[in-house]
Amino acid sequence: MPELPEVEVVRRGLQEHVVGRCIETAGFFGARVARRHLPGPVDLADRLHGNVIHSAERRGKYLWLVLEAPDGHPQGLIIHLGMSGQLLVEAASAPHEAHLHATFDFADDGPQLRFVDRRTFGGMALADLVPDPHVPSVGAAPRTWGIPESITHIAPDPLEPAFDQRAVIARLKARHTAVKRSILDQGLISGIGNIYADEALWRAQIHGERESAALSKPALGRLIGHARDVMLEALQHGGTSFDALYVNVNGASGYFDRSLNAYGREGRPCPRCGSPIRREAFMNRSSHSCPRCQPRPRTVG
DNA sequence: CGTTCCTCCTGCTAGC
DNA sequence: TGCTAGCAGGAGGAAC
Incomplete structure (x- = not known):
């Protein structure tokens, strides 16, 4: 994780x-x-x-x-x-x-x-x-x-100076696949895994199976901004626990306990609208989303 | 070429 | 109670 x-x-x-x-x-x-x-x-x-x-x-x-x-x-x-x-x-x-x-x-x-x-x-x-x-x-x-x-095939992540948001948006607009698949592609934007993908999509109120290319540039920009924000917040939560002589990945982030809104919360109320969070299979993984805030696309991208 | 799917691996848990 | 099947998923490479 x-x-x-x-x-x-x-x-x-x-x-x-x-x-x-x-x-x-x-x-x-x-x-x-x-x-x-x-x-x-x-x-x-x-x-x-x-x-x-x-x-x-x-x-x-x-x-x-x-x-x-x-x-x-x-x-x-x-x-x-x-x-x-x-x-x-x-x-x-x-x-x-x-x-x-x-x-x-x-x-x-x-x-x-x-x-x-x-x-x-x-x-x-x-x-x-x-x-x-x-x-x-x-x-x-x-x-x-x-x-x-x-x-060298790994793209810059959203927290580094080399990250070029306009270029990433342009590449997202060219992808004829699900937007969640796109933001998990480390050659396009790196650092995002299943957990933060679900959280960024929840914040942006976008269903992960919507087609990447069909989303507007402002919507893609907001999605990237939310991905950056949620990872920064997690870093702030987790960044205080390694003062001991012990670098522990699992102990690194208390974020998982308190601040996740969608990931791992199947059946629990959406913090925004109260609808029960749903879990769906996607890419042989689990995706978590709010059925009301993140409606499924009519056609799968 | 772009896109999708399979595989690597072990610990934990749900369910018979 | 003890077993098994299923799940967790990052990333590379095969397959379409």
Whole structure:
């Protein structure tokens, strides 16, 4: 479930606890955590030895650590949390968690970074850093270090300077598919998952199966604005809980308990009109919406 | 090409 | 009470 706000909380934890440190030894356990690193887990561990962590970056749901290898070559360690990934900062002597897939020991005597992932949809890979193809020719300044080559297909998220709302609206107007499918497409706008998609659609009073191209530009603009707002609010709720030496995705956001209006609220009253929230199958997932505020389209887009 | 569908995975829960 | 089927869903790649 980590979407943009939860991943940003983790990024801030990494910035606080591992940036500036030198990786002494990395270990990867099992075949899946490094599956996107094609040379394999042993190669990945070898290449990380002696690297200094310069910064912790994020685009959408992707994290990466900017590293400088002992030979001076900069590179990015991509980290995706998938469905259930957690990064923990703990003493090396702490008992190993079930589903511990990676450990990082540092040249200092400080705590260890661990990657724990029950469902193994998450993973790590090393990539070269390249100029960001999404930075417009005028406007946002490029990142100091560039972005990992293997995630250049991921679009900017609504919280970064490179986000170009007019360009995104133009692409949404060209999509002849359901608008919810469009805003979940990380190559079009990144960071939004099923939860925040449902919340943004509820706020915008748009049913997710309405055709993307058939919505007006102002309506699409409002939808994007609501997506940005709901993720910012979640970030504000969740951004205070990592002062301990423990970066916990699941504990990152109290937002789920209090502030969701549609997602996971099947049968409970719509906070706006009181109608019971409905749940529908969509894209082999669940979609939650208000039947009165978000009427279904006559024809599926 | 744009769009849709399937698969990876494990823990939890509803229902027989 | 114990089993199984169903559900949760991010993202890449196959399939249409």
